[in-house]
Amino acid sequence: MNSWSSWRKAAHRALYGPGGFYLRPEGPAGHFRTSVHASPLFAGALARLARAANLTRVVDVGAGRGELLVAMTRIDPDLRLHGVDVAACPDALPPCIGWSDTVPDGAPAxxxxxxxxxNVPVDIVEVDGKGTPRIVEVESGTGRERLGPEAADADAAWLNRWWPLKGAAPGTRAEIGAPRDEAWAAAVHRLGxxxxxxxxYGHDRDSRPPAGTLAGYxxxxxxxxVPDGTCDVTxxxxxxxxxxxxxxAGAHGTVLRTQREALRALGVEGTxxxxDLARSNPRAYLDALRDAGEAGELTARxxxxxxxxxxxxxxxxxPALLREA
Incomplete structure (x- = not known):
C-alpha cells in the first residue's frame, strides 16, 4: 500500500524493513560494484593500513555478505576480523570471522x-517559492514527491551549520546528514x-550539489x-x-583524502x-598487468x-603514510 512520509522514513523501511532491499538473499553485490568487488588490492591496502597502525583486529561496518573480510583472510590470515551488518551472518562465512549487528566493544581495531x-537514510529539504526550506515527502510505491512542513529545530540547525540555504533559489535542495553524523559518532565511541x-562518495562545504544527490540502483x-524495497536508495x-x-565523539587527527590519494599512499600504484618482464617471466608479467588494471579502476578519476x-x-x-599523502 502506498503511503506518504519523509524520505528518511520511507528509505529506512525500503532498505531495512521486512523484506527490505539490504535483507534480500543476493545482498548488495547483486546490484552494484564497490571497491571490494573491483579488486583484492583494496583489501590488501586496508590490511597494510592496519599493520602500519600496529592493529591486528579489523571491524567492517556495513559488511554486506562479508566480501571484504573474506578477502582479508586470504591476504593476512593473522588478522582478527569481525563484520557488522543488519543482515544475518552469511552461511558461507569462515568461522574465524565474527559477526554482529552492532560495533563490538573490545580490543583496539x-x-x-x-x-x-x-545508506544511512536522510531527509531532503527543498527551498520553496518563499525561500523557506521544507521537508520533501515521498510516496512509497511511486517515488512521487511533494513539499511537507518547514525544516525546524535540529534539522534547521544542522542545515545552518553544514548546508546553509539562505538566499538559495527556489528548487534548491539539501540533505540533512545528521543521522550519518550520529551513526559515525556512535561507531567511533564504541571503538574506544x-x-x-x-x-x-561525498562532498564538503565547497562542493555541495544544489540539486542534491538522491539516486537509485x-x-x-x-x-x-523509489522507496519500495526493489532498489538501493542512496x-x-x-x-x-x-x-x-x-x-x-573522541577521535582526533582527522585526515581527509580521496581514494586515489589514500590507495597510492598504501601502495596501490597501477604502474x-x-x-621485458613478459620475456623473462610471462606469468609474473600477466599478474602485474592484471594488478595494474585493477589499481587503475580503484584510483580512477x-x-x-x-x-x-x-x-x-x-x-x-x-599513520604518517596517510597524513603525508
Whole structure:
C-alpha cells in the first residue's frame, strides 16, 4: 500500500524493513560494484593500513555478505576480523570471522565503513517559492514527491551549520546528514581505541550539489529512486560534517583524502609492468598487468578514485603514510 512520509522514513523501511532491499538473499553485490568487488588490492591496502597502525583486529561496518573480510583472510590470515551488518551472518562465512549487528566493544581495531554511511537514510529539504526550506515527502510505491512542513529545530540547525540555504533559489535542495553524523559518532565511541575509516562518495562545504544527490540502483544500473524495497536508495555523504561528529565523539587527527590519494599512499600504484618482464617471466608479467588494471579502476578519476576517505585516530595517531599523502 502506498503511503506518504519523509524520505528518511520511507528509505529506512525500503532498505531495512521486512523484506527490505539490504535483507534480500543476493545482498548488495547483486546490484552494484564497490571497491571490494573491483579488486583484492583494496583489501590488501586496508590490511597494510592496519599493520602500519600496529592493529591486528579489523571491524567492517556495513559488511554486506562479508566480501571484504573474506578477502582479508586470504591476504593476512593473522588478522582478527569481525563484520557488522543488519543482515544475518552469511552461511558461507569462515568461522574465524565474527559477526554482529552492532560495533563490538573490545580490543583496539581498524574500523572500516566502506559505503556504509551513504545508506544511512536522510531527509531532503527543498527551498520553496518563499525561500523557506521544507521537508520533501515521498510516496512509497511511486517515488512521487511533494513539499511537507518547514525544516525546524535540529534539522534547521544542522542545515545552518553544514548546508546553509539562505538566499538559495527556489528548487534548491539539501540533505540533512545528521543521522550519518550520529551513526559515525556512535561507531567511533564504541571503538574506544584504533583507527576509524569512512569511505564513501561525498562532498564538503565547497562542493555541495544544489540539486542534491538522491539516486537509485538496481542490478548494476541507475534507476529512479523509489522507496519500495526493489532498489538501493542512496545519497552522497557530507564528509566534513561526519569528520566533525567523529571528533566530538573522541577521535582526533582527522585526515581527509580521496581514494586515489589514500590507495597510492598504501601502495596501490597501477604502474604498468616493464615489457621485458613478459620475456623473462610471462606469468609474473600477466599478474602485474592484471594488478595494474585493477589499481587503475580503484584510483580512477571520475570513478572509484574520487571516493572520499575520512581517517581518524581514536586514542592513537593516524599513520604518517596517510597524513603525508
Amino acid at each position: 581498524l574500523l572500516v565503513a566502506n559505503e556504509w554511511l551513504d 581505541r584504533g583507527l576509524a575509516v569512512a569511505i564513501d 538496481r542490478q548494476g544500473r541507475a534507476v529512479d529512486p 545519497w552522497h555523504v557530507a564528509v566534513d560534517a561526519v569528520a566533525a561528529a567523529g571528533e566530538a 604498468r609492468p616493464p615489457y 571520475g570513478g572509484l578514485g574520487d571516493f572520499r576517505w575520512v581517517v581518524q585516530g581514536v586514542g592513537m595517531d593516524v
